[in-house]
Amino acid sequence: MGKWLAGIDIGGTTVKLSIINELGNIKTKWEIPTNVTESGKYIVTDIARSLLEKLEELGIEKADIRGVGIGAPGFIDVERGLIFEAVNLGWKDFPLKEEMEKELQLPTFVDNDANIAAIGEMWKGAGEGSVNLLCVTLGTGVGGGIIAGGEVIHGESGMAGEIGHITSVIEGGAPCNCGKKGCLETVASATGISRLGLEAIKKNPTGILQSIYEKNGSLSSKDVFDAFKENDPLAEEVVNESFKHLGFALANLANAINPKTIVIGGGVSKAGDVLVNKIIGFFKEYAIPKIAQETTIRLATLGNDAGVYGAAWLAKERTK
Amino acid sequence: MGKWLAGIDIGGTTVKLSIINELGNIKTKWEIPTNVTESGKYIVTDIARSLLEKLEELGIEKADIRGVGIGAPGFIDVERGLIFEAVNLGWKDFPLKEEMEKELQLPTFVDNDANIAAIGEMWKGAGEGSVNLLCVTLGTGVGGGIIAGGEVIHGESGMAGEIGHITSVIEGGAPCNCGKKGCLETVASATGISRLGLEAIKKNPTGILQSIYEKNGSLSSKDVFDAFKENDPLAEEVVNESFKHLGFALANLANAINPKTIVIGGGVSKAGDVLVNKIIGFFKEYAIPKIAQETTIRLATLGNDAGVYGAAWLAKERTK
Numbered sequence: 306m307g308k309w310l311a312g313i314d315i316g317g318t319t320v321k322l323s324i325i326n327e328l329g330n331i332k333t334k335w336e337i338p339t340n341v342t343e344s345g346k347y348i349v350t351d352i353a354r355s356l357l358e359k360l361e362e363l364g365i366e367k368a369d370i371r372g373v374g375i376g377a378p379g380f381i382d383v384e385r386g387l388i389f390e391a392v393n394l395g396w397k398d399f400p401l402k403e404e405m406e407k408e409l410q411l412p413t414f415v416d417n418d419a420n421i422a423a424i425g426e427m428w429k430g431a432g433e434g435s436v437n438l439l440c441v442t443l444g445t446g447v448g449g450g451i452i453a454g455g456e457v458i459h460g461e462s463g464m465a466g467e468i469g470h471i472t473s474v475i476e477g478g479a480p481c482n483c484g485k486k487g488c489l490e491t492v493a494s495a496t497g498i499s500r501l502g503l504e505a506i507k508k509n510p511t512g513i514l515q516s517i518y519e520k521n522g523s524l525s526s527k528d529v530f531d532a533f534k535e536n537d538p539l540a541e542e543v544v545n546e547s548f549k550h551l552g553f554a555l556a557n558l559a560n561a562i563n564p565k566t567i568v569i570g571g572g573v574s575k576a577g578d579v580l581v582n583k584i585i586g587f588f589k590e591y592a593i594p595k596i597a598q599e600t601t602i603r604l605a606t607l608g609n610d611a612g613v614y615g616a617a618w619l620a621k622e623r624t625k
Numbered sequence: 626m627g628k629w630l631a632g633i634d635i636g637g638t639t640v641k642l643s644i645i646n647e648l649g650n651i652k653t654k655w656e657i658p659t660n661v662t663e664s665g666k667y668i669v670t671d672i673a674r675s676l677l678e679k680l681e682e683l684g685i686e687k688a689d690i691r692g693v694g695i696g697a698p699g700f701i702d703v704e705r706g707l708i709f710e711a712v713n714l715g716w717k718d719f720p721l722k723e724e725m726e727k728e729l730q731l732p733t734f735v736d737n738d739a740n741i742a743a744i745g746e747m748w749k750g751a752g753e754g755s756v757n758l759l760c761v762t763l764g765t766g767v768g769g770g771i772i773a774g775g776e777v778i779h780g781e782s783g784m785a786g787e788i789g790h791i792t793s794v795i796e797g798g799a800p801c802n803c804g805k806k807g808c809l810e811t812v813a814s815a816t817g818i819s820r821l822g823l824e825a826i827k828k829n830p831t832g833i834l835q836s837i838y839e840k841n842g843s844l845s846s847k848d849v850f851d852a853f854k855e856n857d858p859l860a861e862e863v864v865n866e867s868f869k870h871l872g873f874a875l876a877n878l879a880n881a882i883n884p885k886t887i888v889i890g891g892g893v894s895k896a897g898d899v900l901v902n903k904i905i906g907f908f909k910e911y912a913i914p915k916i917a918q919e920t921t922i923r924l925a926t927l928g929n930d931a932g933v934y935g936a937a938w939l940a941k942e943r944t945k
Contacts, residue, residue, distance in 0.1 A: 562881075
């Protein structure tokens with residue numbers, strides 16, 4: 306059995322690749338552009354070629370690769386390694402596992418990108434050692450992964466972990482892309498925080514937020530957090546509104562699945578510890594006292610590498 | 626390996642026992658009183674003696690029992706079969722698995738009563754064939770069990786599945802025994818529905834609910850449902866209020882764990898299909914459209930037998 310693992314994370318713009326050993330130490334990592342032309346038909350061959358070139362460069366035999374783990378966006382049939390649909394890549398009913406195994410003749414294992422990021426944080430990141438882990442990614446949208454007893458929960462049709470579509474605004478919530486209203490994503494994503502900021506200055510055009518808006522004609526979630534750190538009252542209102550909903554959703558998930566650790570990643574998490582402390586405050590309000598006391602909430606530590614770590618872990622575990 | 630399984634469900638008043646075959650057919654079931662005197666020290670020997678007597682009566686050799694599964698109330702360390710605390714039974718840090726194995730010399734496996742009920746419904750009840758299952762029990766309190774990929778989710782300290790303590794009333798919720806406010810249990814348990822009914826007639830002393838209250842000096846959840854079925858407007862308000870919160874909590878759980886089936890059991894579920902339809906209505910409002918479409922919600926079918934089925938399943942699976 307080979308001693309190396311290939312961990313691959315396919316995104317809409319770049320594919321991240323890595324060679325990782327069984328202890329989770331990265332030997333090397335690199336990126337290639339994602340070629341989404343012609344319904345993404347070149348992606349698999351691009352990955353395979355780049356991986357084989359890298360192995361040659363490193364003087365590693367293909368036989369020394371124990372397995373290939375891949376994270377991909379979209380809805381996935383994990384058993385078959387089939388991507389039902391990944392709009393960003395142009396894939397529909399795409400047999401990723403089968404195609405990659407045909408190219409590489411190496412056992413290949415596939416999961417959703419949010420799930421492998423959660424696995425990565427469990428293996429080598431902020432959740433290290435937590436086999437019961439909840440991962441939430443606050444980016445343009447809100448994604449997530451739930452790990453119970455060391456295994457990702459996929460649910461009946463691979464939709465488990467869709468934390469962003471928990472309803473957290475019960476009455477009068479904003480419409481969400483998913484078709485319903487008041488989803489966590491509408492208030493806790495970068496987009497959602499920016500929207501709440503714009504709504505706030507519409508009602509009350511004062512302070513730092515209004516100045517930024519007048520200057521730039523727009524207002525980002527980073528603007529809101531920067532203003533919050535400068536004690537702008539309106540920015541604080543917006544952050545409280547957003548994180549109250551986030552704390553509520555995370556507490557209710559924790560009440561139901563009792564994780565050891567909740568890891569918060571994604572662009573919004575760059576706001577740092579001040580943000581984590583806010584979330585913890587609201588979390589404690591809605592969590593069962595014992596859960597509130599025992600659950601650790603912390604920032605993700607692997608950043609963009611979480612995916613390749615998680616993908617490599619998948620290759621390691623599934624080839625045991 | 627023996628062909629029979631012993632399934633045992635320990636409650637505060639009675640212990641339910643059964644002999645079940647590997648296909649899940651009950652050969653016989655019976656009950657004995659739960660002797661809670663002297664911190665429940667006689668419970669294990671009572672169970673062992675009753676089981677051995679029954680085996681003799683049936684002409685089954687002890688060697689033909691493949692394993693013993695037991696459900697018990699309270700917080701449990703499932704690995705060790707240790708009951709941290711079961712207030713009803715007087716047990717504290719009670720090594721149930723160890724004690725029972727000493728008495729019977731048969732492999733014994735223990736889980737929480739709500740979890741074995743969920744397993745029972747998965748094996749032989751309303752969730753038959755659903756390896757992704759959410760079970761909620763609406764009784765004096767609200768309990769639950771979550772099964773993902775055929776296995777119960779226990780969480781970091783055995784508290785997973787505490788569906789009754791999901792916060793579903795965000796603002797101004799009633800205090801709950803668990804120490805926080807607005808728990809699902811405060812509005813969807815028999816006790817909670819009765820409380821909502823009393824609050825409703827306090828504000829608006831009219832209709833059937835008020836008549837019952839004047840006659841009996843009390844108002845049960847059954848009274849509320851009976852009045853609802855007779856189209857009493859106030860009772861309908863109460864039922865809507867209660868089930869809106871239940872639908873909300875179940876939808877958010879389903880958004881996160883994507884079960885195939887949600888099974889509703891417990892005394893309150895005796896209100897029947899009219900109740901299920903109400904819940905489905907609210908569920909669809911808060912669930913991701915694909916989840917709303919694909920998740921089945923139905924009444925539990927095993928009633929009080931769910932526990933012994935689930936306990937027997939535990940014995941079957943753990944002795945594989």
